[in-house]
Amino acid sequence: MPIFEIEEYQQRLAETKKAMEKQGLDLLIVTDPANMNYLTGYDGWSFYVHQGLVVFQDLAEPVWFGRQQDSNGARITTWLKDENILGYEDHYVQSRTVHPYDVVADLIKDKGFGTKRIGVETDNYYFTARCLGHLEKGLPDATITDGELLVNWVRCIKSKAEIRYMKMAGQILENVMDTAVRLIEPGVREGDVAAEVYKAMIAGTPEFTGDYSAIIPIMPSGRRTTTAHLSWTDRTYQRDEIVLLELSGCKYRYHAPLSRTVITGRPTPEMEAISNTVIQGLNSMVDFIRPGIRAEEIEVKWRQAIAGSRVVKESRIGYAFGLNYPPDWGEHTISLRPGDTTVLEPGMTIHVMPGIWTNTLGFECSEAVVITEKGCECLAQVPRQLFVT
Numbered sequence: 001m002p003i004f005e006i007e008e009y010q011q012r013l014a015e016t017k018k019a020m021e022k023q024g025l026d027l028l029i030v031t032d033p034a035n036m037n038y039l040t041g042y043d044g045w046s047f048y049v050h051q052g053l054v055v056f057q058d059l060a061e062p063v064w065f066g067r068q069q070d071s072n073g074a075r076i077t078t079w080l081k082d083e084n085i086l087g088y089e090d091h092y093v094q095s096r097t098v099h100p101y102d103v104v105a106d107l108i109k110d111k112g113f114g115t116k117r118i119g120v121e122t123d124n125y126y127f128t129a130r131c132l133g134h135l136e137k138g139l140p141d142a143t144i145t146d147g148e149l150l151v152n153w154v155r156c157i158k159s160k161a162e163i164r165y166m167k168m169a170g171q172i173l174e175n176v177m178d179t180a181v182r183l184i185e186p187g188v189r190e191g192d193v194a195a196e197v198y199k200a201m202i203a204g205t206p207e208f209t210g211d212y213s214a215i216i217p218i219m220p221s222g223r224r225t226t227t228a229h230l231s232w233t234d235r236t237y238q239r240d241e242i243v244l245l246e247l248s249g250c251k252y253r254y255h256a257p258l259s260r261t262v263i264t265g266r267p268t269p270e271m272e273a274i275s276n277t278v279i280q281g282l283n284s285m286v287d288f289i290r291p292g293i294r295a296e297e298i299e300v301k302w303r304q305a306i307a308g309s310r311v312v313k314e315s316r317i318g319y320a321f322g323l324n325y326p327p328d329w330g331e332h333t334i335s336l337r338p339g340d341t342t343v344l345e346p347g348m349t350i351h352v353m354p355g356i357w358t359n360t361l362g363f364e365c366s367e368a369v370v371i372t373e374k375g376c377e378c379l380a381q382v383p384r385q386l387f388v389t
Contacts (some may be wrong), residue, residue: 002041026116035151105138119147169256170248170379190232218246225362240265259364
């Protein structure tokens, strides 16, 4: 059974169709697993083969399509009627002669939409050049156009039920981060700490368990902290070295990410200066965030807060996040950077992430916040500090 009331899924579908109408789309092929989940509740580790939803403007329910052996997963996890679950046969899987989008094209023609305007998620990890080629070949009279991020933008404003799951993820995150900070010390293997982090992530709390996160635990140490997305190795932690932690709690695919930094000994003056500056900037941004401001204004507040320091941050300082699957918990919509004029609204969720990576060290300290009626609320309560072990 899906984890939300059917009425909530139907409201999401209605908002998606409004967005489709604005773009002149008669149907939308949804391939992002998070968007599939958002509209129907579908949740399975089946995104390594082609699957998706076809949302028809004039039909009450979308049609789920995927590998036949995964179709019962759609029956179990979604609110769709059986007639709207289409499993393709296994000879379409990873074949060089036929393709699942041959089946999708036939479905669209059978529904009478073979000459219509069709949107596809063109920049999605799960929609390939072969998908598009077979779709164009099977629908020569259709107009196939860009529908990228259409559902993602609908997802930006979370319902009360979604926020409840994200707060549960925040509770899990508190345990996950505490586990990592507590176990990191000289002589301990990085992989052993990573194993305990995974255990904490899945074990959750005494009241509820957690899920796997869309991004692996990012937890490099030493020289590896000079870049953003490395993780553990089989080496042991050394004294007086930095460890970066970018971790998340996850519940029902809803995330609560957070970054903190640990040092296994005495921080250098440079490290102390950077950590103090970044935390000052983070505090300033979190205090500033509220409905009605533009995303780019938060980046301005960051630059004002760190003015006069030696800290330089060229990449964005945050992004929207929430429901997702590998390889990313970000929603690919809002970014805290110059030029993003998105106006913040209650229910949006932002990972405020001013990570710093230089040629000699890294420092991360972030907050995952939900926009409220008057300001913002952190999803987890973890001290904003450089942790010294």
